[in-house]
Amino acid sequence: MIKESRLRVHLLDSYKDPDAIAAIAIRRCYSNDSYEELIEKISPEKRKQLVAQVEASGHTSTLEHQMFTFAVEGLSRIAETQLVRKRVGASYSIRSGRYVNMAEAEYVIPESIKNSSLLPQYREHLESVQKMYKELTDSGIPEEDARFIQPQSLATKLIVSMTGLALMQFLEKRECTRAQWEIRKMATEMHKLAKKVSPIVFDNAGPTCKTQGICWEGKRSCGLWKQIEGATLKIRQKHLFKEGAGGDLKFIDE
Numbered sequence: 085m086i087k088e089s090r091l092r093v094h095l096l097d098s099y100k101d102p103d104a105i106a107a108i109a110i111r112r113c114y115s116n117d118s119y120e121e122l123i124e125k126i127s128p129e130k131r132k133q134l135v136a137q138v139e140a141s142g143h144t145s146t147l148e149h150q151m152f153t154f155a156v157e158g159l160s161r162i163a164e165t166q167l168v169r170k171r172v173g174a175s176y177s178i179r180s181g182r183y184v185n186m187a188e189a190e191y192v193i194p195e196s197i198k199n200s201s202l203l204p205q206y207r208e209h210l211e212s213v214q215k216m217y218k219e220l221t222d223s224g225i226p227e228e229d230a231r232f233i234q235p236q237s238l239a240t241k242l243i244v245s246m247t248g249l250a251l252m253q254f255l256e257k258r259e260c261t262r263a264q265w266e267i268r269k270m271a272t273e274m275h276k277l278a279k280k281v282s283p284i285v286f287d288n289a290g291p292t293c294k295t296q297g298i299c300w301e302g303k304r305s306c307g308l309w310k311q312i313e314g315a316t317l318k319i320r321q322k323h324l325f326k327e328g329a330g331g332d333l334k335f336i337d338e
């Protein structure tokens with residue numbers, strides 16, 4: 085019987101007060117006060133003002149002093165591949181398929197397949213994979229080779245740490261509706277957890293339609309920007325596009 089995985093995201097650790105770290109780093113740039121004075125002088129109101137200042141200007145290197153470590157379980161290898169594309173300011177430790185036997189593996193089953201008449205065949209296929217994996221390892225084939233039979237729906241377990249800035253960048257791309265549903269689900273959980281410990285910095289995180297009032301997705305935009313007051317659809321290669329009905333963008337030669 086195939087075990088279906090469930091996505092679990094847990095904030096393992098962050099600094100005691102990540103918003104304070106960010107505020108002190110920001111203030112450090114413009115003040116000659118000692119660090120003791122900085123800590124004493126930055127009121128909660130001042131923190132908000134300082135963070136707003138760097139988030140608005142994009143001078144966000146001061147957010148690199150924050151650090152968040154998450155434990156993630158039940159994520160498919162498909163979403164894991166997308167996660168590790170975040171290269172800068174992020175560290176990963178991922179369960180090894182060479183040293184861990186996958187006979188008790190769990191698999192992600194997407195909703196569309198759960199609601200499909202083909203669900204029984206999907207499960208049967210995974211069961212036959214499991215059976216073959218066991219046969220291979222029982223016959224002495226090492227785990228590192230037997231794992232070649234495993235599908236991308238295989239659920240993994242990992243630890244990921246990101247600086248505050250890296251997490252902001254990750255949420256910008258992966259909370260956008262254009263991101264794939266599983267990574268979006270994980271990003272949304274990470275955002276909720278980070279906001280609990282760093283409410284000021286992570287109040288203004290997520291896709292740019294929400295944080296900047298700008299959708300940069302051009303033709304592929306989901307259109308959510310239309311529901312956000314004052315938001316616009318923009319494009320970097322402006323000369324290649326013309327404005328269509330309702331503010332949508334079209335290639336000039338279309």
Ligand SMILES: Cc1cc2nc3c(=O)[nH]c(=O)nc-3n(C[C@H](O)[C@H](O)[C@H](O)COP(=O)(O)OP(=O)(O)OC[C@H]3O[C@@H](n4cnc5c(N)ncnc54)[C@H](O)[C@@H]3O)c2cc1C
Pocket residue numbers: 169170171172173253257258262263264
């Ligand atoms: C909806 C969506 C679909 C995607 N589809 C695909 C896909 O089909 N195939 C695919 O391969 N990827 C795909 N990606 C991944 C995407 O191209 C990015 O690699 C990923 O989102 C990580 O973002 P990043 O490069 O900004 O982050 P990071 O890797 O953390 O980089 C942060 C910033 O550092 C700079 N940087 C990093 N590395 C270099 C470098 N080598 N040289 C110069 N500057 C650098 C860049 O300015 C970059 O913006 C997709 C992403 C999204 C959100």
